[in-house]
Amino acid sequence: MEQKHFEVIIIGGSYSGLSAAMSLGRSLRQVLVIDSGLPCNRQTPHSHNFITQDGEKPAVISAKAKLQVDIYKTVQFYNGLAVKALKTENSFEIETESGAIFSSRKVLFATGVRDLLPEIEGFEACWGISVLHCPYCHGYEVKNEKTAIIANGEMGFEYAKLISNWTKDLRLCTNGKSELTSEQTQILKSQGVLILEGEIDSFEHTDGYIKNIIFKNGERVEVKAIYARPPFEQHCPIPATLGCDISEQGLLKVDAMQKTNISGVFASGDCTTQMRSVAIAVSTGSFVGAVINKELIDEDF
Incomplete structure (x- = not known):
């Protein structure tokens, strides 16, 4: 040039x-x-x-x-x-x-x-495909589907409240001990949100499309979409x-x-x-x- x-x-x-x-x-x-x-x-x-x-x-x-x-x-x-x-x-x-x-x-x-993606096997492969950051960009395509959120504490509470607009089949994965207040926990449970405190081991997926979350305790949870906001x-x-x-x-x-x-x-x-x-x-x-x-x-x- x-x-x-x-x-x-x-x-x-x-x-x-x-x-x-x-x-x-x-x-x-x-x-x-x-x-x-x-x-x-x-x-x-x-x-x-x-x-x-x-x-x-x-x-x-x-x-x-x-x-x-x-x-x-x-x-x-x-x-x-x-x-x-x-x-x-x-x-x-x-x-x-x-x-x-x-x-x-x-x-x-x-x-x-x-x-800065977490070191969860399968996370990077699913990122932007079935592991999503924004419901306004991608929520409509997975509306009413089995959905998980990976977050904790105040952010987890607010994120779950937001995503509940697109689906009621919702579980909040805190990836370790919950940091929600007792009041937040009660509110989420009253809205039908499942709170899962197990540590996540990996994502089972096909070409980036999530099938199951695999926890370190051996539990498997079927989902079609995950929301996460990594740093x-x-x-x-x-x-x-x-x-x-x-x-x-x-x-x-x-x-x-x-x-x-x-x-x-x-x-x-x-x-x-x-x-x-x-x-x-x-x-x-x-x-x-x-x-x-x-x-x-x-x-x-």
Whole structure:
């Protein structure tokens, strides 16, 4: 790639990054999108709750989006992993794993998060297929089915209350001694929620579709879906090295304009919010593209 300096570098070329790139491309901005091709939902067979694309494969949505963004000739793509960033007086320098260096006036991180999956045999194979994180994205497809939740304490109580909207055939797996209060336990039991305190050994599944939860005590529980919210970390460590603030939840802190605390650095999509969905990622990307363009206009006018 001959061009080395851009007005905006977007790190992360999935839904939010592509949406921002389209907004900036339509604003005639010189943009570089750096992407390593590892979206967090790459194993999920279908995406839902995104109007016009409901039920489509995630990879199909992103491929179509990239083709549409590619129409805007001021937007270029670099297939690789960004590993380092340096803030200079008037710009940013971004270095990739292969040693290529690019610079820009503004940087957008649309890099998502990396889920830290528990060491339960079969969990990773089922993640995004029948082990789910979001009922708004996937709950309709498993409505009224035998469903389990892996959680404990306050989170387990609230999660069970939420999922009960989609199914009443529900069991809460605390994966060890319950940390629910006696009142929470009574409420859940009154709603027909089974509370299982055994430690989980493995998931029996076929091609990622769960059949049984196998407990260490030998108990087997048949389910068709599991909800879980494993911990996560930022997929990209660069914002932290630049000094961007990170919340207690592990998310990049942004204001209402998707700006981080570092001037010229923006963030959008899953790396900034617990509301992880394609629709929200697209929305924040489109919005931040307009914000960045306006900031460039104000600086140059």
